[in-house]
Amino acid sequence: MLDKATSIRPGEEFDVSALTTYLRKRWPGFEDINDIHQFPGGYSNLTYLLVTNLGEFVLRRPPIGANIQSAHDMSREFKVLSLLNPIYEKTPKSILFCEDAAVIGAPFYLMERVNGIILRGHIVADISPSPDEMRTLSTATIDNMVALHQLDIHHSGLLELGKPEGYVARQIGGWIDRYYKSATDVIENMDLVTQWLQLNEPADGSPALIHNDYKYDNLVLSPDNLAQIEAVLDWEMATIGDPLMDLGTTLAYWSEPHEAKALPLAAAIPTWLPGNLNREEIVARYALRSGRDVSNILFYFVYGTFKVAVIVQQIYARYKKGHTQDPRFASLIDAVHFFASQAVKAIEAKRISNL
Secondary structure, three states, X not given: OOOOOEOOOOOOOOOHHHHHHHHHHHOOOOOOEEEEEEOOOOOOOEEEEEEEOOEEXXXXXXXXXXXXXXXXXXXXXXXXXXXXOOOOOOOOOEEEEEOOOOOOOXXXXXXXXXXXXXXXXXXXXXXXXXXXXXXXXXXXXXHHHHHHHOOOOOOOOHHHHOOOOOXXXXXXXXXXXXXXXXXXXXXXXXXXXXXXXXXOOOOOOOOEEEOOOOOHHHEEEEOOEEEEEEEEOOOOOOEEEOXXXXXXXXXXXXXXXXXXXHOHHHHOOOOOOOOOOXXXXXXXXXXXXXXXXXXXXXXXXXXXXXHHHHHHHHHHHHHHOOOOOOHHHOOHHHHHHHHHHHHHHXXXXXXXXXX
């Protein structure tokens, strides 16, 4: 059940000989790439497995046709990992960064591979986790988020990753702008949510390191104990900002059972399995462990849900423009409608669970 790489998708290949030549000059001890595959999960940056004479490593590069520079900045993601390596043990070791797009067609970086289970919907039947295991994992997941939010940002160099002042306002304005730049359809609920977010924007909370994409399929779990988190992956959107904005994004991805039945994409992250904490329980656990005020969690959930809708919309727009032929992207507009509807339901019901 370890996370496995498969064949490379058509159109996402690159020149292995050029990569080999580059690595021989810049990576001490490296000689050859014995095999290369692609990890099939994820909808953003492309991730490959390199089997080399030094062992197994992971290469990450931006998606084909992406022009959202801040969301696919390989140098920044490499810097995040390099800063975290000494102070947070659940990060893969960073190896090297290449800014020369001529090597494989885009900037990229290498990191060590951490073996383990990545919990996605399609492997649930094979693992068959018990309700007790899922409750323990969901609790460990939110406790680990609290631990990330408590890392020292002042003496570690992490503070240079972001500007915490005005973070909430920049995020609201930025995601609204990204939505309308990538919109392919008129979606009334998205318009309603943009208005509500602008009218209900809170002040910034005490800043912390935030992951911004923290969910089950970005966690590597121990095969011997599902509740043991071996590594946290995909730091491409990590920054310094209000940690409740981070929590809101996680809540948006945290689908409950009836939602997983309504949308296959929501079912891909198995927070709907029996035993998982629901969203309200997640918030209660976060408040208990962090001591932060979560009384305005409705705003952060609506924000997170809107943000996820925009991310999906951007991916769908790339598909519509022909920049990718990945068949998974063809129906993503349905997910945009779903998450927009989730946000409106939450606003109307004034709650974040059982929508």
